[in-house]
Amino acid sequence: MLGSSSPLLIDGELVPGSRRFETVNPATEEVLGEAADAVPEEMDRAIAAARRAFDTSGWATDPGLRAHCLRQLSEALTRHSDELRELTVAEVGAPRFLTYGAQLDAPVADLTWFADLAERYEWEHDLGRASPMGMTSDRRVVREPAGVVGAVTPWNFPHQINLAKLGPALAAGNTVVLKPAPETPWCAAALGVVIAEETDIPPGVVNVVTGADHALGAMLSTDPRVDLVSFTGSTATGRAVMRDAAETVKRVFLELGGKxxxxxxxxxxxxxxxxxxxxxxxxxxxxxxxxxxxxxxxxxxxxxxxxxxxxxxxxxxxxxxxxxxxxxxxxxxxxxxxxxxxxxxxxxxxxxxxxxxxxxxxxxxxxxxxxxxxxxxxxxxxxxxxxxxxxxxxxxxxxxxxxxxxxxxxxxxxxxxxxxxxxxxxxxxxxxxxxxxxxxxxNGGVWYGADVPFGGYKQSGIGREMGVAGFEEYLETKAIAEIARTGEGVG
The missing domain is CATH 3.40.309.10 (Aldehyde Dehydrogenase; Chain A, domain 2)
Structure with missing residues (x-):
């Protein structure tokens, strides 16, 4: 699938990137190959593509298409599970037994849960009729996607964390720019290849930008075209994300450290x-x-x-x-x-x-x-x-x-x-x-699961990932009130 190099995914196209950098097997120090080392101009193109796809395509308003594409992605990744397993063991240094759980198989299967959620979720809720200030109105609450999501992920569980952001964000109708950790670019690039070649996800909906420069991720926090940043990593970097995002008052989801x-x-x-x-x-x-x-x-x-x-x-x-x-x-x-x-x-x-x-x-x-x-x-x-x-x-x-x-x-x-x-x-x-x-x-109970919200108190972060709560992190809430017409019922 990848050979000895890995591409960027920008606006539906697999591109080699302006520069390259080496990725290393942590168990042996063997150079595995090269990954695309994006420059700021390539991240800018990815953000523009995600913005355009959200604003002009039907992705945000078609939960049926989103569910279809997520199931496609899960099936395609499953077809490549043997290759991805070897890649994960080599690039991450992950023990093989973990790839049958949270390092690969579990998050791939979890995509179908979010596909199902997109189809069954109550996108509109009728609040009924009321007459505030004597104005009889029919009211409803509508849930809508947040917009362009910047997803910045670490190296320790790359498939799990990449897909735990992509799954709910896409199911909710957002477009995404994924910036993975420099230590594990191949895992993310493999995801980009599968998306481009084996799914119907429209161009620009998912963009994967690998690179050795952490400043690429910081661009997602500062760019006004990005509506929400979903970050997993250290508490120190999480603080920096919050500071940068404050400039444009964008929403942040932070899953940070623990002891x-x-x-x-x-x-x-x-x-x-x-x-x-x-x-x-x-x-x-x-x-x-x-x-x-x-x-x-x-x-x-x-x-x-x-x-x-x-x-x-x-x-x-x-x-x-x-x-x-x-x-x-x-x-x-x-x-x-x-x-x-x-x-x-x-x-x-x-x-x-x-x-x-x-x-x-x-x-x-x-x-x-x-x-x-x-x-x-x-x-x-x-x-x-x-x-x-x-x-x-x-x-x-x-x-x-x-x-x-x-x-x-x-x-x-x-x-x-x-x-x-x-x-x-x-x-x-x-x-x-x-x-x-x-x-x-x-007593040994396992809390991990697609339907279980994950996140922390205090300096372990803000918000939840996975479950309905994690899905709703990627939604906005809109209240609509319409003046009631005489003789019409509530609707």
């Missing part, structure tokens, strides 16, 4: 809970904003919990992402590896110790690798316990009962996700309800 807590109550099966926490914390090398990276355990059983968690993490270790058994592959880049190592140095300086891990694994001279690491000896004021590391690093801390565990969990600038494990389901649910987070897993 989620995994609470083990004193009536939980400690071994099962710690094993679960270890697996969750190092999956995909910890490169997930909703991954639980603070493990809170009963103080009386802290040492047991450390031993159990460290044993599981060491046993899982790191592995070749092509291997179906691998849980923790490489991190995405040398820069990210260096950043994580900086936090490990900081943890030592803050008085922490490593029950397992703490550096690069032996025998991996090539690639960007960090051992699964369990940090002990820190409290919740330590930077390593408060800031998002985005690596296979789990900080374990003691708590003194349910109230203390919830207090520690909520003592964070973030509020994206969390988990509670306990023997009494009612007690575990009660703790979960007190967490100030957008999603919570209770």
């Amino acid at each position: 989620s807590a995994f609470i083990v109550l004193d009536d939980a099966d400690l071994r099962a809970a710690c094993s679960h926490a270890a697996f969750a914390g190092i999956t995909h090398a910890g490169q997930g904003c909703a991954i639980t990276t603070r493990l809170l355990v009963p103080r009386a059983r802290h040492d047991e919990a450390v031993e159990m968690t460290a044993t599981t993490m060491a046993k899982l270790g790191t592995g070749d992402p092509r291997d179906d058994r691998t849980v923790c592959g490489p991190v995405i880049s040398a820069r990210q590896r260096d950043r994580i190592e900086g936090y490990l140095d900081l943890a030592r300086a803050e008085g922490g110790a490593f029950a397992t891990g703490g550096g690069r694994p032996e025998g991996r001279a090539k690639g960007f690798w960090i051992e699964p690491t369990l940090v002990t000896g820190l409290d919740n004021t330590a930077r390593a316990a408060r800031e998002e590391i985005f690596g296979p690093v789990l900080v374990i801390m003691p708590h003194d009962g349910d109230d203390d565990a919830v207090r520690i969990a909520n003592d964070s600038p973030y509020g994206l996700s969390g988990a509670v494990h306990g023997g009494d389901p009612d007690r575990a649910r009660a703790a979960a309800r007190r967490l100030r987070t957008g999603t919570v897993s209770v």
Whole structure:
């Protein structure tokens, strides 16, 4: 599908781009090939195409066409699933087992849910007749697409996040300019190729602009032709998006960072809970904003919990992402590896110790690798316990009962996700309800799904992705009142 290069998609045409840049396999440091490295003029053309397609085509007013095209896209991506799977493992360093879930198959299937929603959604709602100020009027509320959407996405789960923005945005009737992360341009370019060659999505409705320059994404925040920016990434960059978008008072959806807590109550099966926490914390090398990276355990059983968690993490270790058994592959880049190592140095300086891990694994001279690491000896004021590391690093801390565990969990600038494990389901649910987070897993429950809204409290973002709530992020609300004619009923 892609060969050794990847194109831009602008106004329905696949174009090579003015420049090229290399994309690298994070497990081996092998150069995979080249991707289009767009210049500002190409982003400008993409925005113009999206604006024209929204303003002049029938896309915004034809939910049937939108549903048809989304189903086409899902079917086409499914046909290419084997090729996309290999691409994802190579470019992202994602463990192969994840591609059968959130890294590929699940988000591709989720497109059909948004196609169905476009067809069944109540686009107009009749409020009936009323006579404010003596003026008898028939009133209705109409939901309409926001317009041109700028979608800026990260590298950790590229298919999931690209499609979690495209699916609802397109179902709602918007046009989109997608700017993916420089680390994973091929995943987005493959999507553009499929859209151009295997769907009836009209020219300009979807534009894919890859590039090494982060300033390309900033153009979407400042350009007055863009009506809404949907951004997933770091909280620091999210603040910049908000500042830039404020100039034109455009709407923003922000899905940002997390430092989620995994609470083990004193009536939980400690071994099962710690094993679960270890697996969750190092999956995909910890490169997930909703991954639980603070493990809170009963103080009386802290040492047991450390031993159990460290044993599981060491046993899982790191592995070749092509291997179906691998849980923790490489991190995405040398820069990210260096950043994580900086936090490990900081943890030592803050008085922490490593029950397992703490550096690069032996025998991996090539690639960007960090051992699964369990940090002990820190409290919740330590930077390593408060800031998002985005690596296979789990900080374990003691708590003194349910109230203390919830207090520690909520003592964070973030509020994206969390988990509670306990023997009494009612007690575990009660703790979960007190967490100030957008999603919570209770005793291993899985909240991911096309119909489940995802997003965070506090500095974890604004708005929701997925579900009806995520779909409605891409809609405007219009109220229409018509003077009632004598003798006519409400309509």
